[in-house]
Amino acid sequence: MKxxxxATMTNAPxxxxLDCDMYSNDPRTPLRVLCYLLNSSTTSTQAQVLDRSTELGYIQFPQHFHGINENDTYACEYKRLFQINSMGLDGLAGxxxxxxxxxxxRRAFFGGPSTFVPPEIPELxxxxxxxxxxxxxPILELAHEVASCNYENQTKWGFEIGVRYGSLVEDYFTGYRLHCEGWKSIFCSxxxxxxxxxxxxxxxxxxxQQKRWSIGLLDVVFSKFSHLTFGIRSNIGLLMAIGYAQIGCWAFWSIPITMYAFLPQLALLNGISIFPSVSELWFLLYMFLFLGAYLQDLLDFLFYGGTVQRWWSDQRMWNIRGLTCHFFGFLEFFLKSVGIPTQGFNVTSKVLDxxxxxxxxxGFFEFGVPSPMFVPLTTAAFVNLVSFVWGLVWIFRGSKDVEVEGLFVQIFLAGFGVVNSWPIYEGVVWRRDKGKLHIxxxxxxxxxxxxxxxxxxxxTN
Structure with a gap:
């Protein structure tokens, strides 16, 4: 609609x-954009944005936020999504x-670079x-006419023209569709x-907010515009399609995260070993994969200006999201797909108290209200604590009935879960403010x- x-009032190219809560922090930003958009090879004053042959569709700046606390408790910086991944995609289609x-x-909203889709009214x-x-x-009358929601009925708006509908993450879907049509983008940071x-x-x-994103991303993954079918056959190719699919499949991470949060710990409580023992060669592979993945993630984070404390918050929130919003987003998407009514769209509240x-x-976690998403998170925290304590008891007692060496990985995972769950224990036991975990x-x-x-x-018995 906007x-x-x-288009009726200015039709600027x-x-x-911008989100409603964002503001400009650098007056030179438009000049940076014009450096990309203006065709310096021509002597005319016509900008490249008016050239029908250009393939540059948009210039994306990373999201930055003011007021984030020192350690970015909720990992709202989204450094991997807004900076690291974007820099990688910039080497492909953008x-x-x-x-x-x-x-x-503006031209990018009307079909691909070589497939212009005209609107039903020339003025648009x-x-x-x-x-x-x-x-x-005349301008005001036309503006009121095209502002109507019913105006889009039986038109190409939202499907071939303008911002693309069909997903709760219309921004992600729109960028993806523009790339599939042949448009390129640039990352400016x-x-x-x-x-x-x-x-x-x-x-x-x-x-x-993350649950809404998870549902919207799954809408794209399981639509006719799926990355691994429609995307690969389009202009973006295999690598770009995989890059989009990696973001679109966020909700699937809830499956392995939930399994690692419960199964090794429950097996540990019963003395059942499901990983190689320390003396076995396979143990080195497990440690290499775990330490290698976390070290690579830490180095990427530090390379792009992060800190160790913020990286820790980021990996902790990744595990938290896997047990909460990604899991509930996956569940809500499944229920919606089989025709069972689910909760509607929620706007993220940013009202400051x-x-x-x-x-x-x-740096305290703000729980406050009782939410179903807190239940699996808190349950996992309790299970990890009990299993970790039980594993330490076996170690110090030197139990002959249990091969403690074979349980080392499970004890380590339970301890890792306990360390990550510290804000939950704090919210249950020590906190007395309104932000504590609800009884x-x-x-x-x-x-x-x-x-x-x-x-x-x-x-087991």
Whole structure:
């Protein structure tokens, strides 16, 4: 709608998309954009954005936020998504659109570089020149006409023209479709952030936002525009399709994360070894894969200006998201696919409360409200704690009935889970403020953890 209304009033060849909570942080940003968009090889004053032959569709700036606490407790910086991955994709067809901080060529919204799709009204086309004042009666009448939601019925808007619909992540889907049509994009990441915005400061808001993203990404993965079918056959090719698919399949990470959060620990409680012992050669492979993956992730994070503390928050939140929003997003998408009604669209709240802001700046997790997503997270924290303590008991007792050497990996995983779950234990035991874990969540999680431990013991016997 905004695209159509702006076409009737100015029809400027460049369009800036920003979230409502973001603002410009660098007045030189438009000049940086024009350096990419202007054709310096011609002596005319016509910009390359008006050239029908250009393939540059948009310039994407990374998202940056002000007000994030020192250790970025909820990993809202999304350094891998907004910077590291975008830099990698820039070597192919270009970065994906992240919904804000992006300058588009208007022409890119009307078909591919060589397949122009004309709108039903010529005034909405990218090459129309507005020759009347914005407040003139014909302009205002046309603007009101195209602003109607019903205007899109039986038209190509949202499917072949404009921002593409069909997913809760319309930004990701739009960038993906533009790349499939043959458009290129550029990643511009100056030292001074081009734009700044607000980040959520409560855990439930962070997880609700990520759950919405997970559902929207799955909408694309399981649509006729799937990356590994439609994407590979289009202009982006195999590598770019895999890059998009890696983001689109976020919700699938909930499966291995949930398994590693529960199965090794429950087996440990019953003295069952499921990994190689320390003396076996395969043990070295497991340690190499674990340490190698985490070390590579840490080096990438530090190389792009991160800190060790923020990297720790990032990997901890990745595990938390796997047990919460990615899991619930996958479940909600499945229920929606089989026709079972689910919760509607939730806008991420970024309203600042003085007490919440104070706790956030101190690095505390803000639980506060009871949420179903906190239940599996807290249950996993309790199971890991019990299994880790039980594993230490076996070590110090030197039990002859159990080969402790074969349980080392499981004890290590349980200890790793305990360290990552420290904010949860803090929210259950020591916290007395309004941001502590709700008593209802604690009781349900305790019951489920006890049930899992009892069921595992019963199955073993």
């Amino acid at each position: 695209l159509r209304v702006s 460049i369009i800036l998309t 970065p994906n659109h992240v919904g804000t901080g992006c300058f588009f060529c 086309g990218p090459f129309h020149v507005v020759d009347k004042p914005i407040r003139s009666q 100056p030292k001074r952030a081009a734009f700044l915005g607000d980040a959520p400061i409560t855990l439930v808001d962070v997880l609700n 003085d007490e919440q802001s104070k706790r956030y700046m101190q 209802r969540t604690t009781m349900i999680s305790t019951f489920l953890a006890s049930l899992l431990v009892a069921a595992a013991s019963f199955a």
